[in-house]
Amino acid sequence: MHLVPTQDEVVGLLRRTGGLREGHFESPNGMHGNEYLQVALTMRYYQHAKMLSVGLSRLLRGNAEIRAMIPQLSIVAPATGGLPVAYGVCEALQAHQVYWSEKDDEHLPMRFRQFLEQAPGEKVLLVDDILRSGRKLSELKQLVESRGAEVVGIAVIVYQPTPQIVDFSPLPLFYLAKLDVQFYRDAASCEMCKRGVPLEKVWIG
Numbered sequence: 001m002h003l004v005p006t007q008d009e010v011v012g013l014l015r016r017t018g019g020l021r022e023g024h025f026e027s028p029n030g031m032h033g034n035e036y037l038q039v040a041l042t043m044r045y046y047q048h049a050k051m052l053s054v055g056l057s058r059l060l061r062g063n064a065e066i067r068a069m070i071p072q073l074s075i076v077a078p079a080t081g082g083l084p085v086a087y088g089v090c091e092a093l094q095a096h097q098v099y100w101s102e103k104d105d106e107h108l109p110m111r112f113r114q115f116l117e118q119a120p121g122e123k124v125l126l127v128d129d130i131l132r133s134g135r136k137l138s139e140l141k142q143l144v145e146s147r148g149a150e151v152v153g154i155a156v157i158v159y160q161p162t163p164q165i166v167d168f169s170p171l172p173l174f175y176l177a178k179l180d181v182q183f184y185r186d187a188a189s190c191e192m193c194k195r196g197v198p199l200e201k202v203w204i205g
């Protein structure tokens, strides 16, 4: 592995560890796809998790503006998939702190733990395992900014943009691998359904 793992190395690791699966999957939103990504399955192996986090931290250090902020930087995740990435990146960077947002229910707004307060002008790096539609990270960004902190960048292990992805520019985006997946809006438009490929339902989209 390279110090910053290459796209092929990351994809190979995801496949070997069950984080990236080939098949015919239906998401809770009804979309069908030919691959299913679940980075948490790769992050369960500590040494692999560490290697990915260190690789991501090296990309972050390569950005002069981020590098200058590291001692004051907060690493903030929309729990839970982002937590191992957040701790790994914080350890590798020797950044200031890690915390995360939570939702008691999918329909309730995101929030932080009680008594957690942002310092005025606090610099925040948003971290997650995957960036797909950006819905969660966008909600987290708004929450962080509503509390007087400043988001300075976004870092994820895998960038897998959907057609409806939130536009985060001009924030810098850091990722180790970019994946394209064939999505079908529903069963009626799905080529694999037409060919009769066995379907597996997944409960995390």
Ligand SMILES: [Zn+2]
Pocket (backbone or CB within 6 Å): 024, 032, 033, 184, 186, 187, 190, 191, 192, 193, 194, 199
């Ligand atoms: Zn299908």
